[in-house]
Amino acid sequence: MSIKISQQFDSGAIEVLKADSANQIEVNLRKDSHADIHQWFHFRLQGARGQDCTIRFMNAGQATYAKGFEDYQVAASYDTENWFRVPTTFDGQVMTVSHTPELDSVYYAYFEPYSWERHLRLLGEAAENPLARVSDLGSSVDGRDMNLVVIGDPKAAKKIWVIARQHPGETMAEWFVEGMIDALLDDANPVARKLLKKAVFYIVPNMNPDGAVRGNLRTNAAGANLNREWMTPTLERSPEVLCVKNKIHEIGCDMFFDIHGDEALPYNFVAGNEMLADFTPERAARQKAFVDQYMAASPDFQNVYGYAASKYNEDVLTLASKYIGHTFKCLSLTLEMPFKDNADLPDAYVGWNGARSSELGAAILQPILLSLD
Numbered sequence: 001m002s003i004k005i006s007q008q009f010d011s012g013a014i015e016v017l018k019a020d021s022a023n024q025i026e027v028n029l030r031k032d033s034h035a036d037i038h039q040w041f042h043f044r045l046q047g048a049r050g051q052d053c054t055i056r057f058m059n060a061g062q063a064t065y066a067k068g069f070e071d072y073q074v075a076a077s078y079d080t081e082n083w084f085r086v087p088t089t090f091d092g093q094v095m096t097v098s099h100t101p102e103l104d105s106v107y108y109a110y111f112e113p114y115s116w117e118r119h120l121r122l123l124g125e126a127a128e129n130p131l132a133r134v135s136d137l138g139s140s141v142d143g144r145d146m147n148l149v150v151i152g153d154p155k156a157a158k159k160i161w162v163i164a165r166q167h168p169g170e171t172m173a174e175w176f177v178e179g180m181i182d183a184l185l186d187d188a189n190p191v192a193r194k195l196l197k198k199a200v201f202y203i204v205p206n207m208n209p210d211g212a213v214r215g216n217l218r219t220n221a222a223g224a225n226l227n228r229e230w231m232t233p234t235l236e237r238s239p240e241v242l243c244v245k246n247k248i249h250e251i252g253c254d255m256f257f258d259i260h261g262d263e264a265l266p267y268n269f270v271a272g273n274e275m276l277a278d279f280t281p282e283r284a285a286r287q288k289a290f291v292d293q294y295m296a297a298s299p300d301f302q303n304v305y306g307y308a309a310s311k312y313n314e315d316v317l318t319l320a321s322k323y324i325g326h327t328f329k330c331l332s333l334t335l336e337m338p339f340k341d342n343a344d345l346p347d348a349y350v351g352w353n354g355a356r357s358s359e360l361g362a363a364i365l366q367p368i369l370l371s372l373d
Contacts, residue, residue: 003047010116011109011168013215014043017058022051028059032216034223037064039263040169040215042109049104054096061093064217068263069095072340073351075112078103083112085351111261111339112354114171114178116213119206122178123147129185131196137204138243141221144209146243151184152200158254158372163204163244163320166226167218168211170261172337172357177205177259179358183365195369202251207240227258228315230323241320248324255368256324256332259361266343266352268360269306270294271334273325275316286331286371293367300342300360307336331371335364 005016005025015028025045029038038059045053060069073085074097086099086108097108126149127134137146162180164173184192184201206212210221218225224238233241248256272287273279294301316322325332337360341351350356 003045003051005043005045007043007215009044010213011040011042011113011215012044014041022048022053025053025055026058027055029057029063030215032211032219032223033214034221035216035219035225037216037218038062039064039068040110040217042107042113042215044105044107045101046105048101048106050100050102052098052100054098055108057095057097060090060095065263066092068339070264071266075109075351075353077107077109077112078105080107080113080115083109083353084349110169110217111171112175114165114174114212114354116209119174119209119212122174122181122205123149126151126181126185131185132181137247138239140208140210140240142210142213144213146204146207146209146240148244148247149181149203149205150200151181151203152196154200154251156196156198156200158199159202159252160199160255160257160368161202161248161253161324162257162259163207164259165205165212166207166241166258166320167260168206168208168214168220169217170259170337171212172261172339172352172354173259174205175354175357176335176337176361177203179361180364181205181361182358183362189365191365191369195365195372198372199254199368202247204244207244209240227260227320228318230320231318253324253328253332254330255371256321256328256330257364258320258334260334260336261339262336263339265305265336266338266340267305268298268301268335268337268342269303271307271311271321271336272309273322273332274309275313276322276326278326278329283325283329283331287333290331290333290367290371293370294364297366298360298363300345300356301363302344 018026069090077083126132229238321334
């Protein structure tokens with residue numbers, strides 16, 4: 001049986017240069033559909049069972065975040081449900097995977113994908129719970145639904161917003177939200193039960209559905225980086241941000257979390273609002289308290305490694321968490337998870353993955369509750 005590489009499925013993305021034999025496969029990272037960004041990949045290899053495969057990513061050194069491939073291991077799966085890491089090297093120019101598939105078909109991806117089908121199932125399961133409602137805020141550039149999950153009583157005193165996957169290739173963000181939603185809807189979870197007496201959650205599990213399906217890393221179907229659109233979103237370029245931003249202004253916001261993934265840093269951390277001119281000592285103390293409480297709730301979370309406060313000075317208010325923090329004077333954070341592994345608590349077999357992201361999502365409920373108290 002000859003080998004074959006395919007990518008004609010949800011989030012599939014690669015350019016095949018050579019696939020004549022299992023030990024001489026050459027591919028290129030494909031651009032985002034409407035932007036000059038190379039990073040995300042997701043493809044299927046067939047016909048290589050028991051063969052020593054060598055897959056070379058020829059343009060990895062020209063990737064948008066090439067440092068993301070340093071000390072990185074590619075994710076693989078036979079059934080698209082259980083993912084593991086395979087031996088990977090990067091010499092600064094070419095990234096090479098060496099793997100002997102045990103079955104006839106194997107999938108490789110930059111990170112464990114979160115499919116559109118699973119996204120729709122998450123919405124459906126939430127809608128079946130009497131504590132939750134799912135509504136439509138508008139449409140993406142390609143016409144996909146922009147859905148909002150509301151959990152709790154809208155009359156509750158505190159309004160908590162959580163958005164994920166502004167950058168669609170950061171799939172760990174929707175895994176995080178899935179874990180958080182599952183915890184919120186768990187009748188046996190005492191933290192969730194107490195929290196929902198005080199607050200209502202407004203959750204957008206996928207801010208960039210078009211980019212997710214197209215296999216983009218950072219942009220939507222118009223080529224927009226949604227996390228640079230919060231000052232002046234438009235219906236033509238960033239309708240996804242426009243409809244969510246309008247809803248936040250309509251409802252109000254007391255706490256905001258924007259969930260992401262970071263290519264280079266092998267840690268879980270948050271980026272706050274320290275760079276804002278109106279960031280008061282009181283808000284600084286509240287932000288620090290939240291971080292401390294999150295570390296107590298999850299050993300996977302830390303505050304030693306992260307972004308410098310000056311990282312986004314030039315375009316600061318175009319970013320979701322900075323715009324919301326400035327506008328509503330509330331606790332507003334960007335949460336980052338790794339594509340690689342958590343260096344503080346590594347797992348060589350799976351690295352950082354969907355399940356671990358979900359656990360971190362469930363763990364955020366405790367620091368939110370303590371912050372409200």
